[in-house]
Amino acid sequence: MTLTRRRFTTLAAAGIVGSFAPLRAGMAQTSLGGFTLTSLSDGELRLPLSMALEYVPQDMRAEVTQQYGFGETVTPPCNVTLLQTDSHNILFDVGAGPEFxxxxxFLLDALDAAGLTPDDITDVVFTHAHPDHIWGLVDDFDDLLFTNASYMIGQAEWDYWSDPDTVNTIDSGRTTFAVGAARRLARIADQVTFFQDGQEILPGVAARATFGHTPGHMAFEVRQGNDAIMILGDCIGNHHLAFDHPDWKSASDQDTDMGVATRVALLDQLAYEQMQILGFHLPNTGIGRVEKAGSAYRFVQDS
Known part of the structure; x- marks a missing residue:
């Protein structure tokens, strides 16, 4: 394996290592029966502070900024989930690719560090079709990267992003999202399988409707016997406002009211059941649990 300048810069900047099962920088593993789940770093996003504060009450913005140590930008990590079974290497989302x-x-670098190539991936399952989750489907030449994989996405999510009118009805700040999603989904139109809420899409993997962030966003419950982990995608998008103030709207959600309802219900369930989670934008590789903290919640990394 060659340590490229791009790899070195990214992994050094990410600095995300799971304390309970450390691998290389930006990676951590957890096991579930005969399954192994690995959190792979695709890098991070760099978002304007104004986006994080958009729905924070005006008189609380200075306090929130200081409390969470926000700078001019917010830099949530991007944790892609790899689920390995006896016969499958399953990716949940494919990262941002080179254009976003x-x-x-940097998913390909992370796969390489894990000893895999795109040809080793047997299945690609999408939580939703935002750029940081689906634009990594193709390479610089617009060719599919995961040539041996089957592709799966929720029916509602596919219908929304494949609708030619979406580019006209989505808010103007997300027009490129619609164009980019439609272009990439068209590349797999003849080889994709659709699923619904509650459906077991692969052995031990069930889809869970978590609409709001996008119209058809899905989380996934991976279960082996009495043990389970929820792959969240973006239905719980950060470890500060989403946990401390789950009833506050998030500018990252396309339907902000539905996003709140989904987040509140899911946090309550996860805290009650103490189910392990892997969040795409949660810190320290995103693996942990939800705990109740008075009227709010907190994200606790497993140790």
Whole structure:
């Protein structure tokens, strides 16, 4: 394996190592029966502070900024989940690819560090079709990267992003999202399988409707016997406002009201059941649990 300058810069900047099962920088593993789940770093996003504060009450913005140590930008990590069974190497989302942000798009480096190539991936399952989750589907020449994989996505999510009118109805700040999603989904139109809420899409993997962030966003419950882990995608998008103030709207959600309802219900369930989680934008590789903290919640990394 060659340590390229791009790899070195990204992994050094990420600095995300799971304390309970450390691998290389930006990676951590957890086991579930005969399954192994690995959190792979695709890098990070760099978002304006104004986006994080958009729905924070005006008189609380200075306090929130100081409390969470926000700078001019917010830099959530991007944790892609790899689920390995006896016969499958399953990716949940494929990262941002080379066209979205220079700070993200390093999934192939992470796969290489894990000893895999794109040809080793047997299945690609999408939580949703935002750029940092689906633009990594193709390479610089617009060719599919995961040539041996089957592809799966929720029916509602596919219908929304494949609708030619979406580019006209989505808010103007997300027009490029619609164009990019439609272009990439068209590349797999003849080889994709659709699923619904509650459906077991692969042995031990069930889809869970978590709409709001996008119209058809899905989380996934991976279960082996009495043990389970929830792959969240973006239905719980950060470890500060989403946990401390789950009833506050998030500018990252396309339907902000539905996003709140989904987040509140899911946090309550996860805290009650103490189910392990892997969040795409949660810190320290995103693996941990939800705990109740008075009227709020907190993200606790497993140790």
């Amino acid at each position: 942000m220079s700070s993200a798009g």
